[in-house]
Amino acid sequence: MTQEIFSMQQFDLTGKVAIITGGASGLGQYYTKALSTAGADVLVISRSQKGWDDIKAHAKVTGHRAEFLAIDITADEAADKIVAYATTVFGKIDILVNNAGMTIRHEWDEFPKEDWNKVINLNLNALYYLSQAVAKVMATQESGKIINIASMQAYRAGKFIYPYAASKHGVVGLTKAYADALAAHNIQVNAIAPGYVNTDMTKPLQEDPVRGPEILNHIPAGHWADPSELMGVVVFLASDAASYVTGVTLPVDGGYLLR
Structure with a gap:
């Protein structure tokens, strides 16, 4: 085996084509910009x-x-339309970031069926169908990176957000299953599990007089993540530097899971 000298060029994505769902808002815009x-x-x-x-x-x-x-990625044939558009415009697909997601809160005994379905359809079903469609293109190229966005709730109970917790547990399982299935085609499949991140969406939780301090005290790093702290990891997983990393869910949580 020839030993190659490490180069920072392994992190260079020049010439690569990336699809990012939900890539213009929230954490998605940071993945896109990275x-x-x-x-x-x-x-x-x-x-x-x-x-x-x-x-x-x-x-x-x-x-x-x-x-x-x-496009609404939960719509019928959305995955095929996205792949057709990407291959027409760019000619290939090298990276897929399955970022789009949502959550809805209800008491366990009051959770409407329609809200369960909304969350599962977006967070898990749409991710599965798009991954499958994109992987078919990547397999013909014999290369590709699929990066799923999981959550701390992939490890925890997810009180009041039952379909969200279920979907994120499912994302971790699908990441492993697809990593195994697609490794023979030189496609690496990994996930990022963001911790508590300082965004507009989490402001009410940060400012909650009970939960805010509880969460902060649970984070060894001592602060909620700035969204920019998620940018490096998505570049790493999308790059050649991660060519031997697959099936992993990487927490980016300031140590939250340690406690």
Whole structure:
């Protein structure tokens, strides 16, 4: 076996094409910007055009291409439409980041069936169908990276957010199953499990007089994550530097799971 000298070029994504679902808002916009900064051309998938101008401006700075497709990924045949669009526009798909997700809160005995289905359809079913469709393209290329976004709730009970917890446990299981199935095609499948992140969505939780301090005291790092602290890990998992990493769910949680 020839021993190669390590190079920072292994983190370079120049010439790669990445699809990011929910890639123009929330943490998704940070994943998109990270991959663009590292050299990738990006295809942002979202239900609306919210955040597109910001991504366009960032891509202009990095000098890499940014394309957009407004589509509901839970709709019938959405996965095939996304793949057809990506291959028509870019000719290939190197990276898929399954980021789009949602949560709904209810008491256990009052959880409406329609809300259960909404969360499961977006967080797990849509992820599965898009991964399957993209993997077929990657298999013909004999290369690819699929990065799923899990959660701390993949390890915990998820009080009041039962379908969210179930879906994120499912994401971890699917990550392992697809990593095994696709390894023969040189496709690596991994997941990121973000901890508690400082975003507009989590502001009410941070400011809650009981839960806010409880969560903060549970984090050895002593602070909620800044969204930018999730950017390096997505570049790593998308790059050649992670070519021998597959089937892993990587917590980025400031040590939350240690306690």
